[in-house]
Amino acid sequence: MKKLFPLVTTDIALFTIIDDSLRVLLVKRANTPEPGKWALPGGVLDPASDSDLDDTAQRVLSGKTGVDVPFLDQVATFSGATRDPRGWSVSVLYYALLPRDQVPAIAGKKTEAIEWRDAFAPGSRLAFDHADLIRAALATLRDKVERAALPLHLLPDRFTLTELQQTCELILGRALDKSVFRRRLKDEPRIVQLEGEFLYGSQRPAQLYGAAEGFRF
Amino acid sequence: MKKLFPLVTTDIALFTIIDDSLRVLLVKRANTPEPGKWALPGGVLDPASDSDLDDTAQRVLSGKTGVDVPFLDQVATFSGATRDPRGWSVSVLYYALLPRDQVPAIAGKKTEAIEWRDAFAPGSRLAFDHADLIRAALATLRDKVERAALPLHLLPDRFTLTELQQTCELILGRALDKSVFRRRLKDEPRIVQLEGEFLYGSQRPAQLYGAAEGFRF
DNA sequence: TCAATAGTGTCTGTTAGACACTATCCC
DNA sequence: GGGATAGTGTCTAACAGACACTATTGA
CATH class of the missing domain: 1.10.10.10 (Winged helix-like DNA-binding domain superfamily/Winged helix DNA-binding domain)
Structure with a gap:
């Protein structure tokens, strides 16, 4: 089935610190495409309820983790005809930071299988182009801290x-x-x-x- | 008419140097919405011909100016229910640089009314949120040069x-x-x-x- | 010769890095 | 006192800013 309009989604690289290492949240995909693979939490834009894509990101992340993050910022936009098997897709990537001491809150509220992977080695065989997205989010975070931002x-x-x-x-x-x-x-x-x-x-x-x-x- | 899918477009802030000042290219809108207002060159994604949004940007800019720019890079993505009167829209903003000595080439090939406005004072009453987009593109360009990039x-x-x-x-x-x-x-x-x-x-x-x-x- | 711009040298204050040092708690 | 981590002082090399200086052309 060929779509006339692209799929518009947001994906969020949620970082935190666990056991003295920087971690990123991955969710195990339940549905097609790529069922069973690990991916960044993400979801499609809902024009009826989101006033902009920042909203989408907050809503998606809140829905998957049950927490509202204190910081959420845009990284870049990934797009193309082949990155998602469902067809032409646009994904606006955000990154978010979760305070160390709020990690347990997510564990309690999650509705899907999640894992906190090492941000620098999130594993191979991630869904879609999400390995690239993680690298991009990490580069943005690192760049900001390098430029004297305080995490x-x-x-x-x-x-x-x-x-x-x-x-x-x-x-x-x-x-x-x-x-x-x-x-x-x-x-x-x-x-x-x-x-x-x-x-x-x-x-x-x-x-x-x-x-x-x-x-x- | 309410759309179920957002409008996905790219807009391009094309910079050059004219008369010792930094300029940005504006195009006079011929059609609704906002006819007669000045806007950044932009256009909607065509999933059938664009392999990704970088492609879209190149195609749109080439179509409006007749030149292929040597440099094109993503700035950020603007989105929302109200920024375009047609409905929920997503615009991926790019910025591009045109060598000083290629400005005349555009004048000859243009198909619409264009103006090279002072990048720092592009005028008020631009279409949509394009004044914001210009500011964002300019900030990105300036930031890069500040960080030792060579324009x-x-x-x-x-x-x-x-x-x-x-x-x-x-x-x-x-x-x-x-x-x-x-x-x-x-x-x-x-x-x-x-x-x-x-x-x-x-x-x-x-x-x-x-x-x-x-x-x- | 002068006007004009290209290109260089030098002084100085600020800052980053390295690293040693002191301070203050619990035990 | 000893162990551990908090917090400070100091030396040095590198660098940025300011600015004066020299160089080389055309007119």
Whole structure:
């Protein structure tokens, strides 16, 4: 069956941190095409209920995971006659960040089989061109962090500078110098020191920080 | 009439340099909606002939201007129920660069009324949300040049370093230091000195350069 | 010779990287 | 005190900005 109009969908690369590694959410496809294969969560545009594609992405992700993500941004648009066996398709790719401490919430609400795969090695034989999409989303995320964006949306509300640094290191795939990292945050308006709040452990307590009002990335 | 499927189009912000200013190509709309208003060249996807949306963009631009541009890249995707009066629409925005010396070629082949507007002040009352699209395309272009991309596609095949610097300055909207600019190009593999070729004028001749093999941006 | 633009050299303040150092908790 | 991690100080090399300087043409 040949379609006259392209299929318009959004796919979302949802990242989080689990066990000190950057993970991306995959969903096992139940239906054709490509049943049984793992894919990024995605779904078709519903013109009746979505006011724009950002809406579509939020709705799709909310439907598959039960959570509303705090950050969602467009990566790029993939299109073509052959990338989906159903015919000409357009997929607008988004990426989203889920705070570390909200991962359990998804596990409880999921309706389909899901897996948190290593973002840098999500496995072969993914559905459609989703391996490419993951690479593109990862490149965008890395590029932003490289350009001094703060991935606070991957962290809990309160975090230490060491945690922030480790998160950046996971994304960038390389070690950062503690002194340099902190020096650059000295006059950073996007994070605020939580006066008198510390994280206690079996060592010197660490100052806690939070995102500033109006923080986006 | 309510559509079940969204309208999928591409719009292209085609930039060039005219009279020492950065310009963007606008086309006067002949048909509804918004007849008589100025808009970016654009057109609907044709699944039968386009293998992907990059194809669509090339085809649309070629059809409206008669030239094949050497550089075309995706900016972002705009979507929504209300941005086009015909109904739910998705527009994938591209930007393209036309070498300065090929501007006359377009004037000869055009089939519609066109204008090269100042990219930073393209005028008010543009069709649809195209003022937003121009801003987005410009931001992407500027960001790339800021990050050391070389806008060689705006220049002729052979150019001087001063011409390259002036082009960057037009895009960035600020003056650059000649010494700094040239220092950074010292070990630049993307441009090659054209041994023994100079541009002569009423002053010291200027060394000519060209883009290196395989140059993209 | 001068006007004009091409192209270079140099000083200086800022910043990134490396790495050693001090501080402060729990045990 | 010892172990561990938090947090700071300092040296150096690289780099950007500013700006003066030299070079080479046509008129």
